[in-house]
Amino acid sequence: MDEGKLEQIRQLLLKIKVDLQEQEKNFKEDANPVELDQTKVGRISRMDAMQIQQMALDASRRRQLQLVKADSALKRIESSDYGYCLSCDEEIDIRRLMVDPSNTLCIICAEKMDA
Numbered sequence: 529m530d531e532g533k534l535e536q537i538r539q540l541l542l543k544i545k546v547d548l549q550e551q552e553k554n555f556k557e558d559a560n561p562v563e564l565d566q567t568k569v570g571r572i573s574r575m576d577a578m579q580i581q582q583m584a585l586d587a588s589r590r591r592q593l594q595l596v597k598a599d600s601a602l603k604r605i606e607s608s609d610y611g612y613c614l615s616c617d618e619e620i621d622i623r624r625l626m627v628d629p630s631n632t633l634c635i636i637c638a639e640k641m642d643a
């Protein structure tokens with residue numbers, strides 16, 4: 529992969545990380561465990577409040593996973609392993625990487641995994 533593209537992807541990954549970290553920070557600040565005190569929850573029932581909290585936790589877990597993936601993609605860029613399918617070692621289509629730079633599989637292997 530040419531240097532320009534690689535640098536573009538590196539910047540993209542760094543931006544993804546910053547965004548995720550920002551969201552995560554906001555999440556932690558709001559996450560004083562959902563206020564279950566009925567007087568403050570108002571019309572939201574306890575069940576709803578718990579469901580909202582669960583969704584927020586799921587979203588947070590997804591972000592953490594994405595962060596790990598972004599980090600490992602950055603490491604692969606540094607070690608020049610970036611852009612190769614982890615399964616078959618073929619080059620991953622650049623368009624695929626531009627959509628999600630933390631992709632580790634080529635389209636063929638990804639489809640196999642999904643199947």
Ligand SMILES: [Zn+2]
Nearest residue numbers: 613616634637
């Ligand atoms: Zn592959």
